[in-house]
Amino acid sequence: MEFNFENNTDFLSLIKNKENQILDRASDDIQESEGFKIVFAGLKSMLKNNAFNGSKIVLISESEITNVKIDEVNDFNDFFGNKNFAYNQIVTVDKKIDIISAQRSELPKDSNEARKCFSEMSKKGDVVFLLLKNKVNYFIKGIDKSESPFFSLADVNKYNEKKDISQITEVFLEYQESLKDRKSYCKFFIGLSHLKSLHKDLNSTDDVKKFVIDHKHLLRNKPEDTFRDDLRQFLTFNLKVSQVKEFLLENMRRLDIYLYDEYGEIYLIEVKWVGQSVHQDGKQLGTTYTKKNIDPDAFYQALDYLEELDNKGENIIRAYLVVFDARKEDLDDTGKDFDKSLLNPTQIKHYRKFEKLNDLRVKNFHPS
Numbered sequence: 001m002e003f004n005f006e007n008n009t010d011f012l013s014l015i016k017n018k019e020n021q022i023l024d025r026a027s028d029d030i031q032e033s034e035g036f037k038i039v040f041a042g043l044k045s046m047l048k049n050n051a052f053n054g055s056k057i058v059l060i061s062e063s064e065i066t067n068v069k070i071d072e073v074n075d076f077n078d079f080f081g082n083k084n085f086a087y088n089q090i091v092t093v094d095k096k097i098d099i100i101s102a103q104r105s106e107l108p109k110d111s112n113e114a115r116k117c118f119s120e121m122s123k124k125g126d127v128v129f130l131l132l133k134n135k136v137n138y139f140i141k142g143i144d145k146s147e148s149p150f151f152s153l154a155d156v157n158k159y160n161e162k163k164d165i166s167q168i169t170e171v172f173l174e175y176q177e178s179l180k181d182r183k184s185y186c187k188f189f190i191g192l193s194h195l196k197s198l199h200k201d202l203n204s205t206d207d208v209k210k211f212v213i214d215h216k217h218l219l220r221n222k223p224e225d226t227f228r229d230d231l232r233q234f235l236t237f238n239l240k241v242s243q244v245k246e247f248l249l250e251n252m253r254r255l256d257i258y259l260y261d262e263y264g265e266i267y268l269i270e271v272k273w274v275g276q277s278v279h280q281d282g283k284q285l286g287t288t289y290t291k292k293n294i295d296p297d298a299f300y301q302a303l304d305y306l307e308e309l310d311n312k313g314e315n316i317i318r319a320y321l322v323v324f325d326a327r328k329e330d331l332d333d334t335g336k337d338f339d340k341s342l343l344n345p346t347q348i349k350h351y352r353k354f355e356k357l358n359d360l361r362v363k364n365f366h367p368s
Contacts, residue, residue, distance in 0.1 A: 029138060035064075038112065039065060040136060042097070047134050047136065052133065054084070056090070057131075058091055058092075058129040059091070060092070060094070060129075065095070073096055074177040080091075081249045084099045089103065090103040108151075109155075111152045111155045119142050122140055122142055130151060132153065133153075137151065165259070172358075172360075175231065175234050175238075176360050182366055182368065183349055186364070186367075188223055188230075188326065190220055190278050191368060196208060201283040202306060219278070220277065224272075227324045231257065231271060231322065235259070243259070249308055253305075265317045267317055268316060268319040272293070272321065272322070273323065273325075276288045293331075294334040299356065303347045303350050307347075319354045320354075321335070322357050323360065326362045333359050335356040335359075338356065
């Protein structure tokens, strides 16, 4: 009887799972060996005791690492001071932590690329240790055993430049300042050519130049998506958060921005806008939102979200209401007159975790 396993997907999947289990067990055996523990602890101690702000790869073969003996291994601080370690990016050591080869080679600058590269290196019989500032990541048999989400110095430095979530108000101030830049604000408003064609579509008797000045505040159709996505991108680049995304509640209501910080705590941002947009056909005026759409409705909506998520046991630290103000006139903040005395007891309970931020003023200074 002949068996054709080549096209048997269930059998191939079983073999692949078994292969992964074998690799996991093999990598665990190495990781649990006394030699591995000595090397890992030695490298950690070395980074703690010495000024190191770079990235290096240390390779040691699987056979050598399992034969490392505490009474035979060299001092890791001496290893750090070795010129071959200092001048090269990749060094290979033996069971005594003597350097047996060294290579000057630029390490990948992107964490995803670096992770793939180091995983592949570890499939060739070496345990790969990535020294990254004060962290030690390692790869065994193609398996990532890392203690850090970063695998490149560039990404670590970029992350360290970001602000902590506790500084989110400062980040919003920076974002407000960025909205004065033409490249930032032009994406929200209809363009100059569209304004000129709208002048014809509306049969305006005004001079074209006057019409453009009077209507340059007009937003693109459905600007809420652009406002939300632009803010989300800015927060991603400037805050130390692990996730910035939309979130759907059970009733299919959408939370605009849902932030997870590095400790797993959650922050909400509800995004609204006031002003006037163009109609979806582009030939007439569209939706207008005013202060009345914000106070109190947007306040109550954000508080409802807080209540729903609290009832689900979510650890919500703070909820923010952010309003993009694209009104033609310079008017008071949309939350200036909110009367919290009208809140019911349940809303008050959640109001203490709520904050209405100052309106984000967006002006189309120079239509393009």
